[in-house]
Amino acid sequence: DGGITQSPKYLFRKEGQNVTLSCEQNLNHDAMYWYRQDPGQGLRLIYYSQIVNDFQKGDIAEGYSVSREKKESFPLTVTSAQKNPTAFYLCASRGVLGTGDGNTIYFGEGSWLTVV
Amino acid sequence: GQNIDQPTEMTATEGAIVQINCTYQTSGFNGLFWYQQHAGEAPTFLSYNVLDGLEEKGRFSSFLSRSKGYSYLLLKELQMKDSASYLCAVRYMDSNYQLIWGAGTKLIIKP
Numbered sequence: 001d002g003g004i005t006q007s008p009k010y011l012f013r014k015e016g017q018n019v020t021l022s023c024e025q026n027l028n029h030d031a032m033y034w035y036r037q038d039p040g041q042g043l044r045l046i047y048y049s050q051i052v053n054d055f056q057k058g059d060i061a062e063g064y065s066v067s068r069e070k071k072e073s074f075p076l077t078v079t080s081a082q083k084n085p086t087a088f089y090l091c092a093s094r095g096v097l098g099t100g101d102g103n104t105i106y107f108g109e110g111s112w113l114t115v116v
Numbered sequence: 117g118q119n120i121d122q123p124t125e126m127t128a129t130e131g132a133i134v135q136i137n138c139t140y141q142t143s144g145f146n147g148l149f150w151y152q153q154h155a156g157e158a159p160t161f162l163s164y165n166v167l168d169g170l171e172e173k174g175r176f177s178s179f180l181s182r183s184k185g186y187s188y189l190l191l192k193e194l195q196m197k198d199s200a201s202y203l204c205a206v207r208y209m210d211s212n213y214q215l216i217w218g219a220g221t222k223l224i225i226k227p
Contacts, residue, residue: 042120042203042217043159058214090158097213103147103166105215107158 003027006091006108012116013078013085021076021111023091031094032074033105036060036087043090049074078113086115118144118211120218122204127224128194135188136221138204142185147207149215150178150189154200162189162202191223199225 004025013019025032031050035043045058049068063082068074078085091108121139128134140148147166151159163171165180165187177190189202201220207213 040124040219042219043205043215044217045214048214056212088156103164104161105149106161110156110158 004091004093004106004108006089006111008111009109010112010114012114014116016080018077018079019113021078021089021091021113023074023076023108024072025074025091025093025106025108026072027093027095027106028071029093029095029106030071032068033092033094034058034064034066034074034076035090035092037090037110038087046076046089085113088112118206118208118216120204120206120216122202122218122221124219125222125224127226128191130194130196130225130227132194133190133192134194134223135190136202136204136223138187138189138218140185140187140204140206140216142182144208144210145182145185145206146209146213148178148180148187149205149207150187151203151205152200153203153220159203194225196225196227199223 007022033048034046044060046064047066049055052071055066055068065077089111092105094105118141150162153159163178170179175192180187201222203220204218205215207215
């Protein structure tokens with residue numbers, strides 16, 4: 001089935017530790033996104049990538065890093081510099097703007113990250 | 117800033133109709149989206165409006181007035197499974213076409 005796969009679903013991080021969240025899509029979409037969701041707040045954009053080997057910071061990029069070596073994959077690393085990482089993380093992708101598929105963002109199932 | 121405003125929480129009765137409003141700043145507007153999100157799950161796409169008027173899709177309809185910076189999501193014949201958060205998001209040209217998200221409206225359906 002076509003879609004976006006995030007893993008792991010649940011992840012625990014110790015203080016000072018880096019962790020990486022995986023995101024894979026088989027929709028052949030160029031654009032991919034990482035959002036963070038906290039209770040009572042809208043989705044906030046961490047990073048986005050519109051093409052392989054290129055990515056841009058979103059509104060809350062500090063303490064996070066990404067890579068886009070393949071079209072299908074857009075992993076997010078939460079570094080120890082992110083002081084409050086406990087949140088629900090959502091990966092998403094979008095088709096080409098101007099096409100029928102370009103007007104919808106599709107989401108993965110999300111990853112819950114908790115600092116212990 | 118580009119604030120998206122929607123009510124925090126609404127309550128409605130099973131079988132009834134509910135309207136969830138969303139207001140936004142009009143400058144650079146390039147499209148408005150509604151998503152449904154059940155607790156602990158990812159958002160799922162409901163509707164997309166870029167022109168004025170009403171888009172109907174089964175029990176759900178979405179309306180847009182670009183001049184007023186206003187949209188609403190109308191849910192008819194409410195079912196218990198409609199209990200969820202409803203997210204309004206706006207695409208702006210001057211934000212490199214990224215979506216700006218409202219905080220969501222939590223809809224509680226009572227029997």
